[in-house]
Amino acid sequence: MAGMVAAEQTGGATEYIVHHETFLSNKVPHGIVDFSAINLDTVFFSVLLAVLFGGAFWLAARRATTGVPGKFQLFVEVLVNFIDNQVKDTFHGTSKLIAPLALTIFCWILLFNIMDLVPVDLLPAAAHQAGFQHLKVVPSTDLNATFAMSISVFVLMIFYSVKMKGFIGFISELTLHPFTAKNVFVQALLVPVNFLLESVTLLARPVSLSLRLYGNLYAGEMIFLLLAALTLSQGLGSLASIGGWTWIIVQIALGFVWSVFHVLIIVLQAFIFMVLTIVYLALASEHH
């Protein structure tokens, strides 16, 4: 919520926001797709959070006892039990992958999103002191991160479809629904139509999955940035006057209100991503 970069910005709110929305990259990427560029901040924070999640849960798993559980073990067990129930409710089959996958998705995305609650200027300002021009701390506001997960889930969907129905079954599901005809020739004419519809349905899943998460978190971050740009720049510009301090108090109040509201979005989006992943994988492995 608080920071000092805002006051240092000379170009006003637009430059402030653009500055905050620029990744720490090895080079300036060209166009929409450029595989020679890499967002170092996204990779750094997601690996850091992955290590945090993996390490904490690994410690809990290693110390897990069948006797009376400790507080941390209890917390982990509640989470595991909650996700296990979610998976059992939706996915009717045996899979050693789905439940751990769901746990990973939920915890990782939750940690991504929680980074949004760190005051927007805090880490970028620290990075600025260390000599880095830009820093984006919330990996789920990077399309690369959200698409990486949804594409992985998409690959798993295809894998489960083919595994449970066979390649022929998978293809026929794509081409013989929703329109069917008894006449072979009519059916042959319907195949392209079906294929178009079913492909869109199938492809919409990973796209919506990643865009939903990205959009929610991007918007949340944008509101924090706007609050900071509109109030902090005014406030820090005139610290000598009562008006300046009023702006800072307004910033703290608004930032607090939005943080409280945003906590809901943070958990909800992680939960939605997880549940939809389970649902999509359940749909993929069911016969129609």
Add this chain to the structure above:
Amino acid sequence: MNINLTLVVQMIVFILLIWFTMKFVWPMILGPMNERETRIAHGLAAAEKGEQELAAARDQAETIVREARERASHIIEQAQHAARDLVEQAKGAARSEGARLVAAAQQQIELDTTRAREALRREVAGIAVRAAAKLLGREIDARSHADLLDKFAAQV
């Protein structure tokens, strides 16, 4: 905003994280949880069984106590009966002993009486003979008048 190498790196990190969770986290947490669940279920079943056994044991103990009490009262009754019998027996024995003693004493008295009467009779007979001799002036031969004397004695 653009798609770049980050996507590939993120996918690799994601897959590694899933693999790690699947291999080292999930089973190690769910395993002990399930084990604890069965242990608790066993414990509850054992507790219930113990409770049932306790109730059965209590029933049994009650039965035993009741039986013991019954037997004790039976024994006491028997003992009272035996004591009464014994007293009765002792009373009977004492009574018969007393009767015997009384009878013996009566017999003795009778014997003594008879003996005394006999002696008295002899005395009287002797006195009578002597009185008669004095009256007659001569001595009565006891032997020749034995019949008479005996008859006289019998009359006395």
